[in-house]
Amino acid sequence: xxxxxxxxxxxxxxxxxxxxxxxxxxxxxxxxxxxxxxxxxxxxxxxxxxxxxxxxxxxxxxxxxxxxxxxxxxxxxxxxxxxxxxxxxxxxxxxxxxxxxxxxxxxxxxxxxxxxxxxxxxxxxxxxxxxxxxxxxxxxxxxxxxxxxxxxxxxxxxxxxxxxxxxxxxxxxxxxxxxxxxxxxxxxxxxxxxxxxxxxxxxxxxxxxxxxxxxxxxxxxxxxxxxx
Amino acid sequence: xxxxxxxxxxxxxxxxxxxxxxxxxxxxxxxxxxxxxxxxxxxxxxxxxxxxxxxxxxxxxxxxxxxxxxxxxxxxxxxxxxxxxxxxxxxxxxxxxxxxxxxxxxxxxxxxxxxxxxxxxxxxxxxxxxxxxxxxxxxxxxxxxxxxxxxxxxxxxxxxxxxxxxxxxxxxxxxxxxxxxxxxxxxxxxxxxxxxxxxxxxxxxxxxxxxxxxxxxxxxxxxxxxxxxxxxxxxxxxxxxxxxxxxxxxxxxxxxxxxxxxxxxxxxxxxxxxxxxxxxxxxxxxxxxxxxxxxxxxxxxxxxxxxxxxxxxx
Numbered sequence: 001x002x003x004x005x006x007x008x009x010x011x012x013x014x015x016x017x018x019x020x021x022x023x024x025x026x027x028x029x030x031x032x033x034x035x036x037x038x039x040x041x042x043x044x045x046x047x048x049x050x051x052x053x054x055x056x057x058x059x060x061x062x063x064x065x066x067x068x069x070x071x072x073x074x075x076x077x078x079x080x081x082x083x084x085x086x087x088x089x090x091x092x093x094x095x096x097x098x099x100x101x102x103x104x105x106x107x108x109x110x111x112x113x114x115x116x117x118x119x120x121x122x123x124x125x126x127x128x129x130x131x132x133x134x135x136x137x138x139x140x141x142x143x144x145x146x147x148x149x150x151x152x153x154x155x156x157x158x159x160x161x162x163x164x165x166x167x168x169x170x171x172x173x174x175x176x177x178x179x180x181x182x183x184x185x186x187x188x189x190x191x192x193x194x195x196x197x198x199x200x201x202x203x204x205x206x207x208x209x210x211x212x213x214x215x216x217x218x219x220x221x222x223x224x225x226x227x228x
Numbered sequence: 229x230x231x232x233x234x235x236x237x238x239x240x241x242x243x244x245x246x247x248x249x250x251x252x253x254x255x256x257x258x259x260x261x262x263x264x265x266x267x268x269x270x271x272x273x274x275x276x277x278x279x280x281x282x283x284x285x286x287x288x289x290x291x292x293x294x295x296x297x298x299x300x301x302x303x304x305x306x307x308x309x310x311x312x313x314x315x316x317x318x319x320x321x322x323x324x325x326x327x328x329x330x331x332x333x334x335x336x337x338x339x340x341x342x343x344x345x346x347x348x349x350x351x352x353x354x355x356x357x358x359x360x361x362x363x364x365x366x367x368x369x370x371x372x373x374x375x376x377x378x379x380x381x382x383x384x385x386x387x388x389x390x391x392x393x394x395x396x397x398x399x400x401x402x403x404x405x406x407x408x409x410x411x412x413x414x415x416x417x418x419x420x421x422x423x424x425x426x427x428x429x430x431x432x433x434x435x436x437x438x439x440x441x442x443x444x445x446x447x448x449x450x451x452x453x454x455x456x457x458x459x460x461x462x463x464x465x466x467x468x469x470x471x472x473x474x475x476x477x478x479x480x481x482x483x484x485x486x487x488x489x490x491x492x493x494x495x496x497x498x499x500x501x502x503x504x505x506x507x508x509x510x511x512x513x514x515x516x517x518x519x520x521x522x523x524x525x526x527x528x529x530x531x532x533x534x535x536x537x538x539x540x541x542x
Contacts (some may be wrong), residue, residue, distance in 0.1 A: 010412060010520050011464070011492075011495065012412070012465045012466075012468065012496075012497070013412060013495070013497050015463075015465050020462050048249075049248055049249045051462055051487075053487055054460050054462065055458075055462075056460075056463075057460040058462060058463035060251075060465075063527050063531075075524050092231050104430060109484060124448055126293065143487060144252065144486075145254045145488075146254060146485055146487070147362060148250075148253060148254050148360070148363045149253060149254055149255075150254050151289070152461070155320070175391070189363060197467065206363070208363055208365045211354075212250070212253060213250070213255065214254075217252070218252055
């Protein structure tokens with residue numbers, strides 16, 4: 001399948017988004033993560049940081065440093081776009097590093113997963129099947145957002161597809177594992193939240209005193225195991 | 229070498245220019261809302277521009293200097309008084325130990341900044357002293373300032389160095405309570421109906437009470453999108469103006485989440501963020517489109533002003 005060339009979109013006057021597509025897919029996400037890595041390795045003058053998301057990477061830059069290094073362009077946006085387009089085009093299309101999946105133990109149901117029964121009822125399954133279907137898959141971390149260390153992961157088996165709660169909980173405990181549509185995620189910190197909570201891990205996902213401060217990053221793979 | 233929060237105000241936090249490099253982990257930059265104000269008073273005091281300051285909302289804290297120091301206030305005008313004598317924003321003052329700083333009345337703006345010569349030495353996390361309230365780290369114990377808190381000066385000789393002076397009004401942001409801020413178009417602007425595209429620039433918006441350091445909810449006649457729904461989540465930025473499902477707008481501010489999936493209608497230009505950052509509930513705002521090239525030119529104009537001011541303060 002021919003790859004659509006990426007779009008370069010201003011994100012304010014000090015950042016731009018390189019958009020590879022508009023759907024959730026592993027290949028688009030991998031292109032975004034590869035591009036982020038290419039740009040980080042390039043470290044062009046003025047680069048502040050890259051933020052990969054589902055099918056895009058946003059690049060934040062310092063205008064003064066960009067202008068100084070690339071004076072020939074009409075705008076800094078043009079300069080950064082050109083530098084990135086060039087780097088992405090010449091980068092080898094490496095598959096993901098295929099780090100071994102990160103194993104996350106989860107206690108399902110009860111106080112740890114107050115919505116397990118709701119997810120089971122919604123999908124006409126016994127609760128045990130929800131657990132066995134859920135842990136049978138390896139999930140990809142598409143991006144982090146919402147909270148420090150909150151992971152957006154997919155893709156959930158269609159048999160577990162359950163919409164968000166109509167009205168979000170005012171507090172979800174740290175470590176809670178939630179479901180929203182075909183996505184799953186881990187609440188890295190206590191927070192209000194609308195995802196259906198099926199379990200909780202005792203693993204610390206967000207660790208402010210370590211570098212990097214999160215156990216998982218974009219593109220990582222996750223395997224859940226049931227903790228009885 | 230510190231100051232004491234003798235009586236805490238609301239929403240006082242330690243901030244600097246933000247925490248960069250960790251948005252990919254969902255860790256937002258935080259940092260002062262009005263970064264130009266912070267840079268100006270830091271430069272005035274001979275500090276690094278990114279030295280930590282105290283950000284205050286109204287009512288602001290009552291503060292006792294426990295050691296001699298040089299300080300400056302910038303941003304919102306809360307009618308500062310030093311030992312019961314009226315003082316002004318945007319100038320440096322030398323004080324002796326025991327002096328008391330109060331902010332009796334709000335005149336203009338919603339966020340005032342206090343800097344001391346040499347900066348404050350608050351908790352450092354991932355390259356910044358800004359307070360991240362969600363994670364509970366950085367700044368003063370990762371939380372809002374409380375009565376009895378002591379904030380240390382980074383420099384034991386805070387009283388001695390740094391030039392005395394005043395900041396020229398020409399380089400101070402032009403604050404107002406109903407400003408027109410300049411924006412560039414967002415990627416989904418053209419998804420608005422033709423009528424709503426016209427209305428976006430024409431109408432005035434009120435800042436709702438539901439507004440804080442994360443974002444300002446605006447109220448106006450609802451805007452209508454041609455196709456409903458969300459876009460695939462991607463990174464958003466300080467100043468991004470998003471369309472909510474009910475047709476109202478939200479402007480993302482300093483503590484915004486790193487990613488978002490609402491249509492991006494516009495982005496406030498960096499140059500005008502300080503003006504927006506000084507707004508609060510009950511104020512108004514209007515938007516005016518300019519080109520990206522113009523936005524960049526305005527950015528460079530400010531940077532030239534600050535560079536000249538930096539040279540003048542040496």
